[in-house]
Amino acid sequence: MEEDQGDIIGKAFVEHYYQLFDNERPSLSSLYQPHSMLTFEGQQILGVHDISSKLQQLPFERCRHIVSTVDTQPSSVPGSILIFVSGSLQLPEEEHQLRFSQMFHLVPSPQGNLFVQNDIFRLNYG
Amino acid sequence: MEEDQGDIIGKAFVEHYYQLFDNERPSLSSLYQPHSMLTFEGQQILGVHDISSKLQQLPFERCRHIVSTVDTQPSSVPGSILIFVSGSLQLPEEEHQLRFSQMFHLVPSPQGNLFVQNDIFRLNYG
Numbered sequence: 001m002e003e004d005q006g007d008i009i010g011k012a013f014v015e016h017y018y019q020l021f022d023n024e025r026p027s028l029s030s031l032y033q034p035h036s037m038l039t040f041e042g043q044q045i046l047g048v049h050d051i052s053s054k055l056q057q058l059p060f061e062r063c064r065h066i067v068s069t070v071d072t073q074p075s076s077v078p079g080s081i082l083i084f085v086s087g088s089l090q091l092p093e094e095e096h097q098l099r100f101s102q103m104f105h106l107v108p109s110p111q112g113n114l115f116v117q118n119d120i121f122r123l124n125y126g
Numbered sequence: 127m128e129e130d131q132g133d134i135i136g137k138a139f140v141e142h143y144y145q146l147f148d149n150e151r152p153s154l155s156s157l158y159q160p161h162s163m164l165t166f167e168g169q170q171i172l173g174v175h176d177i178s179s180k181l182q183q184l185p186f187e188r189c190r191h192i193v194s195t196v197d198t199q200p201s202s203v204p205g206s207i208l209i210f211v212s213g214s215l216q217l218p219e220e221e222h223q224l225r226f227s228q229m230f231h232l233v234p235s236p237q238g239n240l241f242v243q244n245d246i247f248r249l250n251y252g
Binding site for chain 2: 037039042068069071073074075082101103105107117122124
């Protein structure tokens with residue numbers, strides 16, 4: 001299992017996702033669909049509308065994600081990719097970075113575009 | 127999305143998995159299948175045989191997993207569950223616990239038993 005297409009796509013997705021998150025957060029809604037699921041620090045949110053609201057209402061306007069590792073695997077859904085990220089989050093008012101982990105399950109839409117079907121985010125308290 | 131069957135099964139699986147890992151590691155092989163995938167600290171391993179070998183050859187005989195959080199979501203494969211775990215790992219020779227995150231994708235076999243199709247493990251260095 002050397003670096004394959006899924007791995008390349010997964011890493012490109014991760015770069016794109018956090019670039020939008022840090023600089024253009026409202027555009028993240030383009031990556032979710034009506035049946036997408038987000039679990040954010042234990043809170044379960046269903047659907048692109050509520051997910052987009054949640055991400056825009058986070059109690060910080062600006063942040064910076066620093067990615068440490070990206071692991072990908074194909075899932076059993078044809079064309080879909082599981083992505084597992086670890087990294088740090090720099091918030092403007094915080095001296096220290098916060099460690100986080102996040103997983104995405106990217107699934108092709110009927111039109112063939114990959115969207116986020118599953119998204120689980122956790123801060124890692126030391 | 128209140129606590130549903132997937133959440134109950136997911137949490138029971140996590141308890142079972144780390145109980146085996148910490149006390150009866152060779153028995154973990156019963157949870158994987160020939161096409162299961164494990165990515166362990168970036169190393170990709172395919173199939174129950176190689177996964178089982180890897181887990182038994184880890185450079186510590188005894189360890190203890192302390193689970194902090196378990197998040198679950200249904201995946202798009204019918205009957206399957208995505209599980210996202212954060213916790214700490216206590217090794218016998220180490221004074222400090224190591225933080226880790228791990229994800230599992232449990233998928234039903236043709237016989238209807240859930241097995242680990244995808245498994246990604248990472249230590250979270252502070």
